[in-house]
Amino acid sequence: MNLFNTIEKDQEYWLVDQVKLKGASEQEYREAFSSLLDEWRKKQIGYLSLLMDAAHEDWLLEQGFHKISTIVEYARTLDDSSSVESEISVGALAEGGMADSDFAELYERCRSGSANKNKLFTIEQVMESLENELGTDWRSSCYIFRKSDEPIGLSIPIIEQGTVDEGRLFYFGVVPEWRGKGYGTELHRISLQLLKSIGATKYVGSTDEANRHMIGIFERNGCELRDRKGIYRVDR
Numbered sequence: 001m002n003l004f005n006t007i008e009k010d011q012e013y014w015l016v017d018q019v020k021l022k023g024a025s026e027q028e029y030r031e032a033f034s035s036l037l038d039e040w041r042k043k044q045i046g047y048l049s050l051l052m053d054a055a056h057e058d059w060l061l062e063q064g065f066h067k068i069s070t071i072v073e074y075a076r077t078l079d080d081s082s083s084v085e086s087e088i089s090v091g092a093l094a095e096g097g098m099a100d101s102d103f104a105e106l107y108e109r110c111r112s113g114s115a116n117k118n119k120l121f122t123i124e125q126v127m128e129s130l131e132n133e134l135g136t137d138w139r140s141s142c143y144i145f146r147k148s149d150e151p152i153g154l155s156i157p158i159i160e161q162g163t164v165d166e167g168r169l170f171y172f173g174v175v176p177e178w179r180g181k182g183y184g185t186e187l188h189r190i191s192l193q194l195l196k197s198i199g200a201t202k203y204v205g206s207t208d209e210a211n212r213h214m215i216g217i218f219e220r221n222g223c224e225l226r227d228r229k230g231i232y233r234v235d236r
Contacts (some may be wrong), residue, residue: 005017008045009129016051017050017051041236046235049232050231063234065233070208073206075204076192090155093144104127110173110175115211130142130170134158155190157194165199167204168195169191
């Protein structure tokens, strides 16, 4: 029974996400995570970032974690109601037209001014993680949105690891000067269509509970609140 998904980056960090399963007890989660935490400590990894139900918060604080924030998770099925006609053009980074360095700059602009409190990585680490987590063909998963040839946002639709049809957005963002104009909702709706085109039948998205703009986008695009988890961190 897999109770946690883990992404490991050399000696730098572990990213751990609780997998909520029906029938799994609180004690089973704590025992499984205790084993994982012991392994992390033995390997002397830099830090561990954890997404876990807040019911375990007091116990996690006793283990040396500190709380960063709370993540809310929204979900919806992907059907024809998510289709959209738009004047926005969209193309993959793999198609050319933008250098990796320019894409990194666009990514940095999109995440600037974010309400999300869990800011773990530099843009250099983000670019490195794309290949580490998405594979050598990562550019085919990175989509750039343009209006009148001007890049205004990006989206990275993927199928969640360990599933065959759960769509996620590895990242989604709009550049600051195009925020507050309704484009976020439109670009997110296009992203849902991109997920559907790669075989997703459902979508799960998450954001910081403080990110009211992203929560509004979820709700306007038919997503419903599914879960809440705390973000916790411990350093070596």
